[in-house]
Amino acid sequence: MIRMLLRVLGHEYARPVRRTVALMTTTAVVEGLSYALLVPVLRALFGSTPADAGPWLIAFGAVVAVYAALRFRSDLSGFRVGTTLLRGMYHRLGGHLARLPIGWYDARRVGQVSVLASEGVLQAMSVIAHLLAPFVSACVTPLTIVVVMLAVNAQMGLAALVAVPVVAGIQIWTGRSMAATDTERAERGQEATGRVIEYLQAQPVLRAGGRTAERFRLLDDSLREVQRASRRTVLSALSGTLGLTLTVQAMFTVLLVLGAYLALGGGIGAAEVLTILVLAARCADPLLSLSDIGGRVRGARSELARLDTVLRTEPLPEAPEPIQPVGHDLEFASVAFRHGDRTVIDEVSLSVPEGQRLAVVGPSGAGKSTLLQLLARFYDVAAGAVRVGGVDVRSIDAEVLMAQIAIVFQDVYLFDGTIEENVRLGRPDADDAEVRAAASAARLDEVIERLPGGWAANVGEGGALLSGGERQRVSIARALLKNAPIVLLDEVTSALDPVNEAAVHEGIERLMAGRTVVMVAHRLRTVQRADRIVFLDGGRIVAEGSHDELLRRGGRYADFWNISLAPAHTQP
Known part of the structure; x- marks a missing residue:
């Protein structure tokens, strides 16, 4: 004993x-x-x-x-x-x-x-x-x-x-x-x-x-x-x-x-x-x-x-001599990832130059969110390498890697505390002016003004006392406050009403400005301004290029785009 x-x-x-x-x-x-x-x-x-x-x-x-x-x-x-x-x-x-x-x-x-x-x-x-x-x-x-x-x-x-x-x-x-x-x-x-x-x-x-x-x-x-x-x-x-x-x-x-x-x-x-x-x-x-x-x-x-x-239980291995990344470019080099017996990512190779935006689209289950998780090293690849700043993420100290990345998920989890406490998670040592500026940029100040407690309003366990759009604004303010050079966005507007979607889009645009961005989206209108788009299906890249290039070529991306426009065309 x-x-x-x-x-x-x-x-x-x-x-x-x-x-x-x-x-x-x-x-x-x-x-x-x-x-x-x-x-x-x-x-x-x-x-x-x-x-x-x-x-x-x-x-x-x-x-x-x-x-x-x-x-x-x-x-x-x-x-x-x-x-x-x-x-x-x-x-x-x-x-x-x-x-x-x-x-x-x-x-x-x-x-x-x-x-x-x-x-x-x-x-x-x-x-x-x-x-x-x-x-x-x-x-x-x-x-x-x-x-x-x-x-x-x-x-x-x-x-x-x-x-x-x-x-x-x-x-x-x-x-x-x-x-x-x-x-x-x-x-x-x-x-x-x-x-x-x-x-x-x-x-x-x-x-x-x-x-x-x-x-x-x-x-x-x-x-x-x-x-x-x-x-x-x-x-x-x-x-x-x-x-x-x-x-x-x-x-x-x-x-x-x-x-x-x-x-x-x-x-x-x-x-x-x-x-x-x-x-x-x-x-x-x-x-x-x-x-x-x-x-x-x-x-x-x-x-x-x-x-x-x-x-x-074995954790993700840590490099005995961590390497500091130089720059904020991203690269997937012949990456493969399996979950159990299922191959989720299969021989994916792509790169994102520093300061550019990559959009990842495709059907559900194609492996889009998994790409973001591999970048943040939530998992290790089965083959190939994921690099940040030219360095394999497995050779970067975990705290150093996460300091380089800000993530905004579709399903936002907030801790049971005040709005200010949840925003400060992005950078606990930030002063009040920086916190307020991040909230304003995410249009969270509009939410704070109408809540009875203001900044001291409790969000409840998991953010249950806020709406989905309000939680998303808190998440964006948190990411803005962190001020990381790499931003990962995972379906951040897929379940929002038009008012919140517009507010969140405005915050996202400010968050992405001047940063290296990888975004996953179902709503294709959100990816038009990306420098490059990759269409993922079955864990493989089946098409890549700019929005206009992919539309000219036809194929899967063009089909998805036309389907996304169909409801608007059929409305009276």
């Missing part, structure tokens, strides 16, 4: 964790040894001079005080180290997730990571703060007490020692039998979480289609599976709990019978028998708590294993 914890966190946390474990172990040993002083106390109390018990009681009180001080220090150390580990785990997990390929984030994994990053991390990191001290105490204190028993009376000590491998065997067997049910319960829980999120997000579609009752059944089925998996987990733990309880009770009964037999035969005094029975009773409580503590530790270990799996 500790080895896995250190592997997940990194060995820079090894020293405080080991120091805390050593302190907890020492505390448990001192607790067990303190009970050894009960032997002279009870001997004196049952002897001819009970007053002789006084010094031993004082010594017992002193040892208990030492134990209390050690327990306070070990618990405090556990809380402090646990807090440090929690912070370190969030930083490491967040940093690692930021370096994973975008393709890793499918719908299933998003649900898993959301559960893992909330409940999973807290449960895994609670081991040091809440579970480790009682677990160490439940294991070490009874062993120390058994050693004390052996010192008091070898026969009864050996009888107690027999229970040690039995208890250990029960714990190991219970852990193995519960491994499968724990995994199943976690999987069912993640699936149920995904169903809940799906149900909440799909409310408009479900209500419009009158399918809410059916979706409730799907959600209920998922929750029933969680219930069944939880029941199987409880039943798997029940046998271990009963076995442990019967073992502890049997040990106490054997010691009671053996003590009575030895006392009647004169082999041991009544004080020694009573002392051993008291010690055995003190063993019972921590041993019986092993069932509960062991289950919680196994749960934390399962979360650690899932964290370990995520952290072992």
